[in-house]
Amino acid sequence: MCSGCGSFMIVFLWLACNFSEEKTQTILQNKQTPIFVDLAGQNWQYPISSIGEEKEIMDPELREGNRQYHEGEYKKSAEIIIPYIEEHPEDPNAHSILAACFFRLGDFSQAMKAAQKSIEYAPSVISYSNLGSILAGQGSIERAIDAYQKAREMDSKHFLPIRNLVTLYYRIENLSQAEELLYELIKIDPTDSYGYVSLGQVLVEQKKWTEAEAVYRFRLEDLNTTPSDERFLAGGLMLDLPLALANVLLHQKKYDEAEHYFIEMLSLTDTVQATWTTPNIYRKKAYIGLVELYMATKEKEKEQKIRQALKKIQEQ
Structure with missing residues (x-):
């Protein structure tokens, strides 16, 4: 021991990083069980965390939007969250969930705007981590690292920004x-x-x-x-x-x-x-x-x- x-x-x-074919083949040739890419060589998207557990959200409409997100119904979730934000424009949780939805739907521009709104109204470990994941998905690695570091400044022991940083450092x-x-x-x-x-x-x-x-x-x-x-x-x-x-x-x-x-x-x-x-x-x-x-x-x-x-x- x-x-x-x-x-x-x-x-x-x-957070799992996307690899070039060369990097994937190198790992498979070494026969070490990969964590950042699956054994068949398939790439993984950057997951992004939204608000977390439904019990943390009091409003039933927002809870339903969050539930749809966690069930993978990103479009349905966005369709619920957008009207909610029109009535509650300063709700950081809603912007956080919407950022996650847009990210999953591949609309990085809208995801970025929503993530920045969430930070504007209530900066948190989650909001900065979301921003970092969006930046990483766009290939802005240094800016993503900076966002995760800001998340760590808010809570040095929160696992989400740390594990995401691990993946980015592994990627580079x-x-x-x-x-x-x-x-x-x-x-x-x-x-x-x-x-x-x-x-x-x-x-x-x-x-x-x-x-x-x-x-x-x-x-x-x-x-x-x-x-x-x-x-x-x-x-x-x-x-x-x-x-x-x-x-x-x-x-x-x-x-x-x-x-x-x-x-x-x-x-x-x-x-x-x-x-x-x-x-x-x-x-x-x-x-x-x-x-x-x-x-x-x-x-x-x-x-x-x-x-x-x-x-x-x-x-x-």
Whole structure:
């Protein structure tokens, strides 16, 4: 177990960056489980947070608009919020939700105006974070970072601007800064595995293999002591954890342990959430790792057996 692991606490990244095809292929070739792009290489949009829980909104009309937003009905939400704003032009919550709607609908210009109105009437962590996400979506990375920093000035321990900053720093390949912020995130919430996997990936991309191994091991060991009714909840046991650890061990030529975790992940694919893509993609990644492992250990019979299993998946 790594020193300092007792302070590990986590939160997952909502904000996921868009990658060039070259960057995506580099990650997939390294066979490390990606957090910022899914295993099939599909890009993710920048999510944007609006007001939060419905219970925080008293007006029934605004609550309905917020509900529609959180159900993915962005156009319907906007159609409710716009007339509401005409009657309540200084309601920052309404402008915040509208900014999120326009962002999701791809209208960055209107999203920007709404986000700025929300800040004008009631600057908050959420309003500045929304502005940062809009700027990031437009490719204005430095301005987005500035907006997230302003959000942090309002609440240094709020996870939203921190995790969004992590993604932006990752996107511009400032991995040391991303790592530093991930350690901060890990101190905020001890219940979510996404942060561990994210930190491990950032460490791997800096070739800090032993540190990444320690992070993955700590979280898996911690989950072993977690009550079973909590272990499989969102943010708990993820297929990404044993798969990522197996790949890190394989890279370090710790073949016996790597084999153990590849096989463990395969045994979990029918019961544990597939976070980013289908279970078969995880199985494929594990089989690829095992083929490499058995080639290294010159276990031809095992290698051929895994190749056959991999071929069946590829034919599906």
